[in-house]
Amino acid sequence: MKISFTLNGKATAVEAPQDMPLLWVLREKLEMTGTKFGCGIAACGACTVHINGVATRTCVMPVAAIEGAEIKTIEGVAPAPGELSAVQSAWLEHQAPQCGYCQSGMIMAAEALLDQNPDPSDEDIDNAITNICRCGTYERVRTAIHAAARARREA
Amino acid sequence: MSNHTKPSSNVAKIARRTFLVSTGVVGGGVALGLTLSPNRLKMHRDDAASGDEVILNTWVKLTPDNQLTVIIPHSEMGQGVGTGLAQMLAEEMEADWDTVAIQQAPADDNYINSDLGRGYIVGEGAQIPGFVYPMLDFAFLQISKGLVGQITGGSTAIRLTGYYGMRRAGAAAREMLMRAAAEEWGVSANSLRAENSRLYHDASDRSAPFGAFAAAAARFAPNLKPTLKAPKDYKIVGAPKRRLDLPEKVTGEAQFGMDVIVPGMKYAAIAQAPVFGARAINIEDPGNAAQKIVNLGDAVIVASDSYWEASNALRQLDIRWEGGDATLTSDALRAMHNAHLGETRHEEIMDKSGNAATLLQAADAISVEYAVPYLAHATMEPMNCTASVRDGKCDVWVGHQNPIEARDDAASALGLKKSDVTVHNTYLGGGFGRRGRTDNVVQAVRAAAEIGAPVKLIWSREQDMTNDFYRPAVVSRMSGLVEDGKISAISHAYVYSDAGMPDSERPFAFQYDVPNKRIARHPYPSPIPVGAWRSVDFTQMGFFNESFIDELAHTAGADPLEFRHAHKSDPRHRAVLERLADEANWGRPETPGASQGVAIVDSFASIVGQVAEITIEDGNRVRIHRITSVVDCGQVINPNAAEAQIHSSVIFALSAVFFGEITLQNGEVIQQNFPDYEMIRLRNAPEQPVRFIKSDLPPGGLGEPGTPPVAPALTNAIFAATGTRIRELPLTRAGFRSI
Numbered sequence: 001m002k003i004s005f006t007l008n009g010k011a012t013a014v015e016a017p018q019d020m021p022l023l024w025v026l027r028e029k030l031e032m033t034g035t036k037f038g039c040g041i042a043a044c045g046a047c048t049v050h051i052n053g054v055a056t057r058t059c060v061m062p063v064a065a066i067e068g069a070e071i072k073t074i075e076g077v078a079p080a081p082g083e084l085s086a087v088q089s090a091w092l093e094h095q096a097p098q099c100g101y102c103q104s105g106m107i108m109a110a111e112a113l114l115d116q117n118p119d120p121s122d123e124d125i126d127n128a129i130t131n132i133c134r135c136g137t138y139e140r141v142r143t144a145i146h147a148a149a150r151a152r153r154e155a
Numbered sequence: 156m157s158n159h160t161k162p163s164s165n166v167a168k169i170a171r172r173t174f175l176v177s178t179g180v181v182g183g184g185v186a187l188g189l190t191l192s193p194n195r196l197k198m199h200r201d202d203a204a205s206g207d208e209v210i211l212n213t214w215v216k217l218t219p220d221n222q223l224t225v226i227i228p229h230s231e232m233g234q235g236v237g238t239g240l241a242q243m244l245a246e247e248m249e250a251d252w253d254t255v256a257i258q259q260a261p262a263d264d265n266y267i268n269s270d271l272g273r274g275y276i277v278g279e280g281a282q283i284p285g286f287v288y289p290m291l292d293f294a295f296l297q298i299s300k301g302l303v304g305q306i307t308g309g310s311t312a313i314r315l316t317g318y319y320g321m322r323r324a325g326a327a328a329r330e331m332l333m334r335a336a337a338e339e340w341g342v343s344a345n346s347l348r349a350e351n352s353r354l355y356h357d358a359s360d361r362s363a364p365f366g367a368f369a370a371a372a373a374r375f376a377p378n379l380k381p382t383l384k385a386p387k388d389y390k391i392v393g394a395p396k397r398r399l400d401l402p403e404k405v406t407g408e409a410q411f412g413m414d415v416i417v418p419g420m421k422y423a424a425i426a427q428a429p430v431f432g433a434r435a436i437n438i439e440d441p442g443n444a445a446q447k448i449v450n451l452g453d454a455v456i457v458a459s460d461s462y463w464e465a466s467n468a469l470r471q472l473d474i475r476w477e478g479g480d481a482t483l484t485s486d487a488l489r490a491m492h493n494a495h496l497g498e499t500r501h502e503e504i505m506d507k508s509g510n511a512a513t514l515l516q517a518a519d520a521i522s523v524e525y526a527v528p529y530l531a532h533a534t535m536e537p538m539n540c541t542a543s544v545r546d547g548k549c550d551v552w553v554g555h556q557n558p559i560e561a562r563d564d565a566a567s568a569l570g571l572k573k574s575d576v577t578v579h580n581t582y583l584g585g586g587f588g589r590r591g592r593t594d595n596v597v598q599a600v601r602a603a604a605e606i607g608a609p610v611k612l613i614w615s616r617e618q619d620m621t622n623d624f625y626r627p628a629v630v631s632r633m634s635g636l637v638e639d640g641k642i643s644a645i646s647h648a649y650v651y652s653d654a655g656m657p658d659s660e661r662p663f664a665f666q667y668d669v670p671n672k673r674i675a676r677h678p679y680p681s682p683i684p685v686g687a688w689r690s691v692d693f694t695q696m697g698f699f700n701e702s703f704i705d706e707l708a709h710t711a712g713a714d715p716l717e718f719r720h721a722h723k724s725d726p727r728h729r730a731v732l733e734r735l736a737d738e739a740n741w742g743r744p745e746t747p748g749a750s751q752g753v754a755i756v757d758s759f760a761s762i763v764g765q766v767a768e769i770t771i772e773d774g775n776r777v778r779i780h781r782i783t784s785v786v787d788c789g790q791v792i793n794p795n796a797a798e799a800q801i802h803s804s805v806i807f808a809l810s811a812v813f814f815g816e817i818t819l820q821n822g823e824v825i826q827q828n829f830p831d832y833e834m835i836r837l838r839n840a841p842e843q844p845v846r847f848i849k850s851d852l853p854p855g856g857l858g859e860p861g862t863p864p865v866a867p868a869l870t871n872a873i874f875a876a877t878g879t880r881i882r883e884l885p886l887t888r889a890g891f892r893s894i
Contacts, residue, residue, distance in 0.1 A: 017463070024463045028422065033414035034407020036584070038535055039616040043829040046535060074407035088405040095397060095795050098803055099233030100404030101411055101535040101584030126838035132829060134535045134585045135233045136806025138840035140799070 005069050007032075008076025018064035023047040025063045026073060034074035034104045038132070045131030048105035049073045055112035055128075057105075074104040077111060086155065087111050090148035098135035106131045110145050118153055120145065214324040215244060216258075217332075221352055221366035223250050228260040228316060230307040230556050231400055232586035233803065234858050235796035238398045242792055243317045246391040247325030247384060249349035250365070257399050262558035262578035307556045307586065310759035310856020313792055318853050326381030328372075335371035336363065386790060386851040395795035400582070411584045413613070415541045415552040420609035421447070421458040423602055424465040426472075427622045428453050430822035431683050432479035439473035448472070449605045456602045462613050483682055485818040489526070492630040492650045492679060496524075501648065501677040504663060511673040514644035515634045521710060522634040525699045526883045529817035530626035530688055531832060536584020537619040540599035543609035544569060549576045549600055554583035556591040564593040565600045587807070588687035592624055620832060621824040624686030625817055627652040629695040633703040637711045642722060644671035647699065652681035654691055662692035665700050666757055667722035683819065689807055690859035693758040697863030698870075698884065701754035705871045706880065715871060716741050716753045716766075730848060731755060731764040731785050738846050739766035739783035746770060746780045752872030754864035759856030761788035763801070767841075767868040771876050777886065778894040779809070779841035782868065784861060786845065789852035797857055801845045804861025810835045812866045813893045816885050839893045 004013045007030070014029045026032045026049070035058065038046030042057035049058050050072040077085045084092070087110050097103040106129065113120055113128040120128065125145055133141070216224040225241040237257035245255050329349050336354045337344040340361060348355050355362040386392075403409040428434065435455050440448060446468040449456040455474055459465040514520070541552040542565070549569055555561045558578040566573045583590050599612040614622070631649040635642055645665050656662060663674050688694065708718035720732045732755060735741065744751055748770060755764035768780045784801045791797050814833040818825045826832040870881035873891065881889050 020461065020463045024461055027414075028461045028463075031416055032407075033410070033416070036411075036535075037413060037537065037613070039829050041616070041828055041830070044535070078406065084405065091405045092397070092401055095401060095799065097233075097401050097404040098235070098799055099231075099535065099583060099585045100401070100409050101413075101582075103404055104407045107405060129837045132535070132834045132836060134533060134587070134807065134810075134834070136803040136835070136840070137799075138806065138835075138837040139802055139843055142837060 001064065003063050003067050005066050005071055007071045008073060012071075014063070016063050019062045022049070022051075022058035022061045022063050022066055022071070026058065032073060032075055036101055036104055038102065038105070043132070044102070044105075045109060046102050046105040048108040048131065050108060050112055053112065053115060055109045072108075074108060077107065085111065085148075086151040087114065087144070087148040090144040090151060094140045094144040094147060096137050096140040096144045098133075098137055102131055102133045102135075103137075106133065106137075106141060110141070110148065113145070114149055114152055119149055214260075214321060215248070215328050217328075217365055217369040217372075219366045219369055221251075221254055221364040222256065223248070223254050223352065223365070224256045224258050225321070226260045227257050229312040230554065230558070230580055230583055230586070230590075231259070232307065232554070232556065232583035232590065234312070234800060235398045235400070235793065236307070236312045237400055238396060239313050239792045239796060240317050240321045241399065242391045242394070242396055243313070243321040244325035244328075246389055247322045247381070248329045249351070250325070250391075251352035252391055252396060254352050255399070259580055262562050262580055307591075310761075310858040310860065312858075314760055314789075314854045314856055317792065322383055323381055324377075326383050327377035330378050330381050331372040331375045332365050332368045334375050335368035339368070339371065392790070392792055393794070396793055398793075398796060410581050411536050412541065412552060412554040412581045413536050413539050413584065415579075415581065415611065417541055417543055417550075417552070417609040417611070420541065420543070420611050421606060422460065422462040422465050423456050423458040423599075423610050423612045424462060424469045425454050425456045425598060425612060425614060425618055426469055426474060427618060428476050428479060429621070430476065430479035430481045430483075433476040433481075434478050435474050436477045437475040439475075441471050443468055443471075447606050449602045451598060451601055454598060456598065456610075456612065458602065458606055458608075458610055462611075466615065479822055480682060481822040483819050483822040485528075485820070488628070488682065488819065489630070492526075492628070495650045495677050495679050496630055496632055496648060498677060501675045504658065504674050504676050511644040511646050511671040514636050514671055515646050517636055520634055520636040520644075521706065522632060523703070523706065523880075523882060525631040525633065525702060527629055527695050527698060528815065528884060529628045529683070529685075530811055530815045531620055531623045531817050531826070532585070532587045532589035532626075532688060533620060533623075533829075533832060533834070534583075534585030534587060534589055537616055538589070538595040538614040538622075539612060540595045541609065541611040542596075542599040542603040544600060544604040547571065547575060549603075550579065551576065551596060551600060552579045552581060553596055553599075554581040554586075554590060555593075555596070556583070556586045556588070557593075560591075561593050561596045565596055568597045568600055569604055587689045588691070589623065592686060594622075616829070617827045620817075620826055620828060623817075624684045625681075626688030626694060627654050627681055627685040629699075631695070631699045633699055635703060635707050637707050640711050640713060640721075642667065642669045642704075642707055644673075645669045645703075646673040646675075648675045648677065649695075649699070650677045650679045651692075652679055652685050654685050655687050656691040660692070660758075662696045662758070664696075665704075666728070666755075667704060667719070668724050669722065683824075689804065690758055690862040693756060693859070693863040694808070694811075694866070697754070697756040697758070698866045701756065701864060701867030702870060702880075702882065705752070705754075705867065705874065709874075714742070719753070719755060725757075727762055727787050727848075728755065728757065731762050731787050734846065734848060735764040735766055735783065735785040738785055738844065739768070741766060744768050744780075749780055750872050750876035752868045752870065752875055754867040754871060756860070756863040758860045758863055759858075761786065761855030761857060761860040763787075763860045763864055765805075765861075765864040765868040767865075767872040769869070769872045769876060771873070771891075772894060775891050776894050777813075777869075777873065777891050779839070779869065781842040781844065782865065784843065784845045785848065786857075786861070787848040787850060788855040788857050788860070789850050790854045791847050791850075792854060794847065797847065798845045800857045801861040802843050804859065805843055805865050806835050806840060808862045808865030809839075809841075809869070812869055812884055813839075813886055816887075835893070
């Protein structure tokens, strides 16, 4: 079936089986590979994108369910080409990624958290960021989220 | 090695002497490898340079506009290897760090690790005679296969490639540029100095960028013994330079194997034999013309226009598997291990003074058993590989820890020459030892050949979890006797499956001064595949040894940290413990009512001591407030990346301690995905202060040494808090869980 939605601000239409998860539509039909496959059961968060502003794990989200929705992926986070979002900048400032594979999902989860909560406590971060990172970047991720929150508040 | 009745220390001594002498004689032969032969320019792959770039030696390219590219022969799997190696090269070259870029080396014989060995042991250009292999094995502290591969493993990139290779390549390149400038300016090379990618002749007030001499410099043969800088003069090495691979890892642009797109490719899903060793003898296909089915024998692959469709089609197949041992269970395996521990047939790997057995018959000797389970790697990026086979040539896109072996195995599976296979190595979404294996590569190339189109093979998480080369389960019996506050005898017997770690690494060593030691290994080939898992045998042995010394300390009524210190004569070990006591506030936990546990393990030429500070909530929930690490890894190349490696090792180990256990039922692995093979997440990740001992000694490994002390530091803290001694992992076996 044909599904239409807004992807990173652009009207987009794809032809895909209606139960095909959004993850695979993004990666294979639209060839946007920044969003990662990790577990296929919404347990790890590597596939996190924003659907209407809500951080959502897309490996179990049928594409039919996003008809008309606003989708934002890691490729659409930066304010302009060649620039970085406050979260991305903090990620670099604090050298958070290691292998980097889970970091798109981690960044999307952090962006959504800060959109809703401009000054999260450690506990807020614990509750919101449940993504798995096998490289164990958690301590720097936490530091980077606090730093990004500060930068966004001061911007 | 088949005979372990004698200690290997003699071999070790000879090897070390040989290697020191050789270093003095051939020096930079190590660094420049094949580039040192007279026709060196022909030995570069033409595609390593483009446009007006000039290759100065195997590992460095310079452009006329003064941009420097360091070619990295190791794979990037999270450790920041490219940045560290480039720092070492740029330091010796006196390069401007802002002009430095890195590039992944092609999977090419020019970059295989044995070039290091060749220069090292027998001089540049010579072949390695077979008898030297065991020595190389020691000298390189790595899996012997690394000698004929281009391997990233064994925590070797910085301490071997970097220390012996990159530094000399940088220094030799600088000298070549100086010779070129001296010729052009008509002055002596000695009167020149290099700084920030420029050459200066102060007497005549002339200066020019490196790039102005790139082409002229390439005419000179690299010096075998370039002058190296003293550590006190380092400006780039030791600085927390930002990793060069991270910008594209925050934008989603970094390309992992999973992200490769080849025009016209099919997406493939795979079902591997659920029972190890079984074969697919019949496939009932409901019939769907859009799919292609490939029976590889031990696996069935379905290819389609998307992974989703391929997965669904695969699920609809009725595959009949036959063979393998469908009765195998973890309990049965454990019983076999236990029985084997009692058998007399074993390898005596260390028997110092031979008096241990007698002493340990004393009434007050203690003897306890430990056990650790099989563990999966569970890299964030599930295994995958993309392959194209056409006109007798094969291209492979994969993130691999040993791309040369991937190439060779692909060639062998297809009956092609190695030179007809090109491996395009991508970023690795985690490796931890798993991505040194080539099962996924062979599957992908066979499927691509059979289907007649490029294929991207993707393993589901369930396939990844149930078809690993697992960290071996080990059972262990440790006995010891404390007399007058000192350990007089230790005996360790364990049942063990070989995961590929050479004995020269001595993971089994009880790293304390004890007059009578006996270590007996009972080999027991694993019925399921096993392999290297971050820090390999040190994970199991570190847990046994560091738990047992804690038990002995408590037996002796001694402080566990002081007791360790009293049994160490190595000044580096002692210094780590002293610093650790200070940094971790040993005996005075920062959190009121908290308990502490300590452990220290020397592995991959680095010493890591850790203190876990915990409280127990609701009787069985473990809250880790912090894990403090003190590390002596010799020179620290990049403090920021070094700290990240310790953070990473600690979290990796904690996931295993709390949750990690692969079990078998009916010959099949039970655990499928993260809910039943859970991981530490942000909310239960402890604070992690990491301190490095300041040192000018050669760098040790850092990708793995942070892992082994974690489990015992934590279980020793749990003992301090509760009086419960954890002798089996994971913690759930003793009823403890994470907060």
